[in-house]
Amino acid sequence: MKVNENTSLEGHRVVLVPYNAEHVPRYHEWMKSPELQQLTASEPLTLEQEYDMQRSWREDNDKCTFIILDKQRWADPSVEEEQCMVGDVNIFLTDPTDPSLAELEIMIAEPSYRGRGIGKEVTLMMMSYGVAKLGVRKFQAKIGLDNEISIGMFKKLHFQEVSVCKVFKEVTLEMTVDESVRTKLLDDATFMKERDYRQTCSNRQELVSQ
Template sequence: MKLNKSTAVSTTQALLVPYDHRHVLRYHAWMEDPSIQAATASERLTLEEEYENQESWRASHDKLTFIICQPLPAKDTNRGAMSVVAGSADSPDRMVGDVNLFLYPHESDDENDDQVFVVGEVDIMIAGSKDRGKGVGRAVVSAFLHYICRNSDSILEEYNTNSDGGRNKAAPKLKMFMAKIKQDNSKSIALFRSLGFKQEGDVNYFGEVKFVFQDLDRISANVPEGYAEVAYTRPNDER
């Protein structure tokens, strides 16, 4: 999505920045790891294909992506940093992983219901083992969900504009959040359960368990520690 092209999300435990061209090389190195490929159900791509993916994700109307970085230094957050400069706070050595939102039409049980609903699938990847088990994943998902709820009108407006530049007749509403997790990924399952997600159904054909969360007002009301949406600035020749 283009919505977050110039926005970063800062909390006490992580910094989320838009996925830019500058991040691809490091991201590609992560995805060379077979264990990460398996955990994210991803295929190995060439570096050129990874650059193409970054551009397509930015243009996509139904996918929102942030790169997870180490949190801003306390001196910056204490003085209320109003912007994040590309290349410093999100340098390769400060990158931790990524978090994504995928939007899908919700299949309503009522065929006569004029209201259009969408489901927001959330996934997160913490790349390095040294960054896992510290509560970063939970903090990131919490901040990401809060960002989505705060900006849901703008997100759904962009989603409602299809790839041909047209617009669906009915303005959609976000019905729920959903996460699909490999049944043996106990840490991810524990993470989403700790945030209030509930299992729906049994393990599917792909060995995944589906978790859902519908109390969107609760997410809006609970502000993550140090949460702030700040400007993300970059040189004019960078994407």
Template sequence: MRENADIKIIGANVILIPYETKHVQKYHKWMCDPELLKLTASEPLTLDQEYDMQETWRHDEDKCTFLVLEKEIYERTTDEIGALIGDTNLFLNQDYFLSDFDNECAQQDLNNETIIAEAEIMIAEPEARGKGLGNEAILLMLKYGQSELGVQEFVSKIGYENIASQNLFTKLKFEEQSRSDVFQEVAFKRTVDENWIEWLNQEIKTYKIENYSR
């Protein structure tokens, strides 16, 4: 997405940055891990395909992605590649949401051009897990989607076996909407309202948008 191609979001313990070509090799290495592919419901790509995918993340208007840096490592080393620990994504207004939320309300939302975004978070580096970094990264992404992209409703689709992510989105005040035995996924939803925005702002300790220098 061009809107986030030249910015970074600085939190208390993580920094969100755009996905650049210089990051592709490390990202591709992550996505060669069968366990990560399973948890993220992703298909394996060749390195050339991953470079092509990086271009779509940069230019497609319905995709917003940030890579996640562990702030302490980056500030100590100034090495983005070494500080990379995962990514967080938003897919905006995809028709396939209706397969998970197949009811009159979902159809009405699309007809009324409600901005809906599917939210994802992945912490790929094992040593970065269990430190609250994924929680902070997705909070920053939800805040960006709500405040800068005008998202009015967030959804998330999580595999049956990914209990950690299910617990995380429940903690983020998403509510379970449906289960698909075919895709082995649980669908969650969070409508953006004043109470949730107030809660979101209280949860985020630091939120600064700055220009991203390449």
């Protein structure tokens, strides 16, 4: 999605940046993991296919994707951005007749970053962005039945279980964003700072060259 191609979102422990070509090799290595393939219901792709996917996520109007970076590591300009990657988060506008309906998907790919509250922080940031910038009024999350941690996290964020598909072994949870929910989401994410991604990258490069 073009709307976020020059946007970075800074939280307490993470920075969300657009999914660029330089992120693809690390992402491709992640997705060789059978565990991540199962958790994300994904098929393994070739590196060339992964580059094609990255381009579609950048260009298509129904996909909004950010790469999750470790903020502490990213604050060190000598560390390449690819080495700061810990996962990704996506909003998919799944219904062409209703652009206010969004499916939310988050992946913490690096095992050492799981169970530390990062998923919750990223989810709040992405929901706030979706409400404020994309006009989302209903969020869905489709999660594998055996992914109890993710199911628990979304329920703590007040998502409600609406259906279970035993064929695909997944549960669908939803949150309707009325005015009170919208206000709370934006209030809960006041810690998030939106910045110009091009400028932050330029600043990092300048620090390295000094």
